[in-house]
Amino acid sequence: MEYVGAGLMTVGLLFMVVAAVGMVRLPDVYTRAHAVALTDSLGAVFLLAGLAAQQGFSPNALRILVVLSLLYILNPVIAHATIRAARRSGLRPWTREKP
Amino acid sequence: MNAAHSNTLPLRTLALFVLWLLLSESYTLGHMAIGFAAALSVAFWNSSYLSRSEYQVRWVQAFAYLPWLFGRILASGAHLSYLILHPKLPIDPKMIHHRPRLSSETALVILGNSITLTPGTITLEASSDELVVHAMDDESTMDVVNLRLENKISGLFVRRASRQ
Numbered sequence: 604m605e606y607v608g609a610g611l612m613t614v615g616l617l618f619m620v621v622a623a624v625g626m627v628r629l630p631d632v633y634t635r636a637h638a639v640a641l642t643d644s645l646g647a648v649f650l651l652a653g654l655a656a657q658q659g660f661s662p663n664a665l666r667i668l669v670v671l672s673l674l675y676i677l678n679p680v681i682a683h684a685t686i687r688a689a690r691r692s693g694l695r696p697w698t699r700e701k702p
Numbered sequence: 703m704n705a706a707h708s709n710t711l712p713l714r715t716l717a718l719f720v721l722w723l724l725l726s727e728s729y730t731l732g733h734m735a736i737g738f739a740a741a742l743s744v745a746f747w748n749s750s751y752l753s754r755s756e757y758q759v760r761w762v763q764a765f766a767y768l769p770w771l772f773g774r775i776l777a778s779g780a781h782l783s784y785l786i787l788h789p790k791l792p793i794d795p796k797m798i799h800h801r802p803r804l805s806s807e808t809a810l811v812i813l814g815n816s817i818t819l820t821p822g823t824i825t826l827e828a829s830s831d832e833l834v835v836h837a838m839d840d841e842s843t844m845d846v847v848n849l850r851l852e853n854k855i856s857g858l859f860v861r862r863a864s865r866q
Binding site for chain 1: 820
């Protein structure tokens with residue numbers, strides 16, 4: 604269980620590193636929001652699942668699962684609100700020039 | 703608060719109270735009293751947000767939907783990671799306008815949430831006649847455009863037998 608947890612957490616961290624790279628490389632708010640969403644929907648999930656696996660079957664593991672499900676309900680709402688605000692304030696999305 | 707909602711008030715209070723008990727580690731009388739008061743007031747003040755829906759959830763399909771969605775999230779997460787790490791950054795961001803064919807509001811919320819959860823697509827605007835989705839490239843939009851996601855979600859609900 605210890606190693607399973609460590610493996611899951613490593614995967615989660617890899618996704619977070621990719622998201623951080625994306626924050627730097629991507630051109631505008633909209634595309635960067637995608638990178639941030641990667642942290643939520645995959646990075647945090649694997650991290651929390653790893654923590655739960657290390658706890659084994661216990662109340663703590665159950666608590667982590669509750670947090671995880673709340674994360675899955677709330678995070679899309681926040682991402683949506685942020686990017687909707689960006690659009691309403693008139694930011695134009697970056698697009699690739701068509702040749 | 704109308705009659706239909708006051709029926710479920712004890713049930714909703716109980717659900718929130720169980721959540722409180724699960725998350726708080728202390729089971730002293732004082733803390734449990736605070737928890738109960740909080741659960742009751744949250745359940746009470748949110749009553750007006752409940753809508754009596756004419757649709758019923760099909761639970762088997764609903765539980766099967768979650769692992770399926772996670773599979774899609776993994777696949778598109780891998781694709782988005784590839785796009786971000788590729789030296790040439792081969793992204794092609796675009797807005798797509800999608801006309802959902804879902805009739806219930808709950809299903810629409812689930813669709814919007816699922817689209818945003820899936821890496822590479824974010825719901826910008828959601829209403830019953832149009833979804834505006836920002837996507838990273840053509841491949842990310844596939845599940846929305848070919849209606850795969852939408853068909854799955856419409857399978858989660860079944861219309862209640864009408865009582866007229």
